[in-house]
Amino acid sequence: MTDETLQAIRARIDEIDDALLRLVNERAGAAAEVAAAKEAEGRQADFYRPAREAEVLRRLRDANEGPLSDEDITRLFREVMSACLALQRPLRVAFLGPEGTFTQEAALKHFGHAIHSQPLQGIDAVFREVESGGAEYGVVPVENSTEGMVTHTLDRLLSSSLQIVGEVELPIVQNLATNATALPEITRIYSHQQGLAQCRLWLETHAPAAERIAVSSTAEAARLASEDSQAAAIASDAAAERYGLPIHQASIQDGAANSTRFLVLGHESPEPTGEDKTSLVIARENRPGGLAGLLAPLARYGLNMTRLESRPSPEGMWEYVFFIDLMGHAEDPDLKRALGEMQQLASLLKTLGSYPRSVD
C-alpha cells in the first residue's frame, strides 16, 4: 500500500470519527430530553429503564450486518447509554467487592463504566446497601456452571423486599498468579472458595502439596499473594493486574466453559419486553406429589422452566422452599394465570422479579 492510499484512508477515518462524535453527542442530547420530560412528570424512578435498554440493544443486534460482532455492538452501545445516563446522574451501583472481583466485571458489563461503583464486603452488605437506598442497584453472584448455586444469595432473596431487575452471565477464567518463579516454590494458594473449587483438578495435578486457603474474594487472594513470594492466588486477570501479580498459568479452571450468572437487584421490576424471565420462590406443605401438583399449572400453560432449586426452609427442619426461573414476565397473560393458580396451592409464593433476559 502506498503512503498516499494510507493517508487517504486515514482521512476517511477522521471524517467518520467526526460524524460519530457529532452523532453520539446528538444522542446524548436526545437522552437528556427524555430525562427532562420524565422529571417534568415527576417520574424520577423511571430515570434508568432496564427494559428500554434491553430493547435498544436487541434492536441494534438484529440490525447489525458486521463486520463487528453482535457482542462488540452490545458492548459499545452499552457504554454509550451508560455515558448518556451519567450525564444526568451516574447510577450508584453496589457489588460484591473489593475492586477486581468477577462481580465488578459483571456490574460493568451490565451498566457500562459510567457508574458510581460501591464495592462492598459480602453479599449481605450489597443487599442492605440497596435496601437502605445507599445504592440504587446491587450486583451479586447467584450460580456457577461448575460449582452450582451461591446459596447465600438465594437465602437472602427469600427475606428481602428487593426485586431482581436483570441478569448477567460472565465467562469465568481463573489464573494462577504469583511472584514465585516456579511452581515448587509455592507453599500457599489463596482464592475464594469458589475459585479453589473451580480449579480442583488442576490443583491436585500441579500443586498437590500447597496449602489451599479460602479468603473473602479472588481480589483479596491476589492482594495477599502479592505480599508473599511463596504464595499464589487463583484470580481473574483484573485482580492480578490490580495487585501487579504476574500470571504464571492462565485459564486453569477445570470446566472449559466455566461461567457465572449474576443478578441485578433493585426496587421495581422492569416492564415486559417480550424476552423476559421471572424468578420466584414457592413452598407447599410436605406431602406426596406436593411439588408436582404445585408445578402442574406451568405445564398446562406451556411455560418453560429453566431452573428448579431446593433450599432448606427457614421455617423448619426437613422442610424445603423451591427457587424457580421461568421464561416470560409475570404480567404476560399465561404466566399471570399460572401464578394465580399456583398461589391457590402454595403455602408460600413470592415473586422475586421479572426482568429482561441478558443481552450479551
Ligand SMILES: C=C(O[C@@H]1C=C(C(=O)O)C=C[C@H]1O)C(=O)O
Ligand atoms: C433515554 C431514556 O432513558 C434512559 C437512557 C436510555 C438510552 O440512553 O437509550 C435508555 C433507557 C433509560 O435508561 C429512555 O427512557 O428512553
